[in-house]
Amino acid sequence: MKIVGITGGIGSGKSTIAAYFNSEYNIPVYYSDAEAKKLMVSPDLRTQIIDLLGVAAYNGNDLDRKFVASKVFNDAQLLEALNAIVHPAVGEHFIKWSRSQDAPYVLKEAAILFENNTETLCDYVILVTAPEEVRINRVLERDQTTEAEIKSRMDKQWKDSKKIPLADFVIENTDLEFSKKMVSKIHSQLLAAPINT
Numbered sequence: 001m002k003i004v005g006i007t008g009g010i011g012s013g014k015s016t017i018a019a020y021f022n023s024e025y026n027i028p029v030y031y032s033d034a035e036a037k038k039l040m041v042s043p044d045l046r047t048q049i050i051d052l053l054g055v056a057a058y059n060g061n062d063l064d065r066k067f068v069a070s071k072v073f074n075d076a077q078l079l080e081a082l083n084a085i086v087h088p089a090v091g092e093h094f095i096k097w098s099r100s101q102d103a104p105y106v107l108k109e110a111a112i113l114f115e116n117n118t119e120t121l122c123d124y125v126i127l128v129t130a131p132e133e134v135r136i137n138r139v140l141e142r143d144q145t146t147e148a149e150i151k152s153r154m155d156k157q158w159k160d161s162k163k164i165p166l167a168d169f170v171i172e173n174t175d176l177e178f179s180k181k182m183v184s185k186i187h188s189q190l191l192a193a194p195i196n197t
């Protein structure tokens, strides 16, 4: 099974592009952030996260995302400790999931990929880009948030200029019709490409 990472900064459109691979070409997509959220309320991770952050990390069965964010946002060590709980669990879950898929390749969609070395798990990586201003406007339209909050999240992600040389494919996602043409091309190339871990 070929594993293809698809990443991009906040608002770049990586989820939109990944969803298009799925709807147009039936490619299974693993949405890492959504799966991480689900795993964080599983009994095993819940125990570990409470040990790290305290019982206030949960509101009943739900993770208190605001509380967790407030704890780890400006504490790199605590964030690293949280990631050390969540990332291996997501990695394991993803591997199991990918083995159960019947497709020429699967997509692993993740906002953070090069930043945490996930590219080593991938045969190929697709990077979705768009100018920062466009991305900010998209997220302002999509979410209830502020420009300052988006920018502070952007600051935690690598700049496109650092990621572009590391990617196997780059989709500059401003005009969606152009992006769809790129997806068609990349899909053909991925079908023909060898396993490359």
Ligand code: ATP
Pocket: 008, 009, 010, 011, 012, 013, 014, 015, 016, 017, 111, 138, 139, 142, 173, 174, 175, 176, 179
């Ligand atoms: P995040 O990291 O915040 O989850 P993302 O990279 O997954 O973001 P999407 O959610 O796919 O980004 O896209 C952000 C918003 O921009 C969505 O509302 C989506 O519909 C819109 N969008 C995506 N691509 C385009 C495009 N080419 N033209 C216009 N709007 C787009």
